[in-house]
Amino acid sequence: PLFLAAGNGHHKVVKVLLEEGRQDPDMTDEHDRTPLSWAAGRGHTGVVKLLLARKDVNPDSKDDKNWTPLSWAAGNGHTKVVLKLLLADSKASVNLPDTEGRTPLSWAAAGGHSAVTEILLSDGQANADLADNKGHTPLLWAAREGHRAV
Template sequence: MNTPAEGMQVGDTPLHIAARTGDCSLVDLLVQLGARINEPNIKGQTALHIAASRGFGDIAQLLLEQEAANDAALRTLVNAMDQDNRTPLFYAAAGGHLPVAQFLLDRGAYIDSWDADESTPLHRAAEGGHLPVAQ
């Protein structure tokens, strides 16, 4: 379940691929079969990073609900950093995905974290012209 798929350039697992394609039912199936939610690809991105970057709130919710019983695990997943020190909130903000950004914030995402470029999620939202997210 957690073996990177052959030919994938970023070392994605099947869960990463399902999250990237927006297939919530497949994400659910993979999680039920034991896929590790917090498994990073070679860029350090979890399936939550990918779902947040594409605005797939249903997938983000499904992934976070799996960790909801364990507050420490939930906070770890919400604030997991990739190789550029970006959390899922960075990707939601950069993409202008307000519902996903709000969902992550409601679950403890750090709004004042800095990435490798010394930017915050607020910077990313502003750079992308996503005023509703920046507010």
């Protein structure tokens, strides 16, 4: 129930499930995704905020492809989740590579998400020169996909 509620943005249901304490808020599904990963990837700000407020939720949890909640949010262009929640107080690490060696910045740049790219670069923590397993940098991904703004 927690996965479905978190992934579909049902803030009140997630709150009740967390208060009951019968479900592990950092549990993983068959692809090692957590409720935080699902909520972040779909841009559900209220649910992400609820989950990040807990000490038993890992903001850098990795799924079976080593995508983190930040990777999912950045790759899908969810500015509010990235800016206000996952990066606040340095909760999430910005340079964690996935199994392809790609970082959240790489996915944001390739997706043409210029606002997310700007956020990730603004604090100076994201390394714009990190190349993936094929040697592609975020700039190369943006150029390859034709995203001038990025």
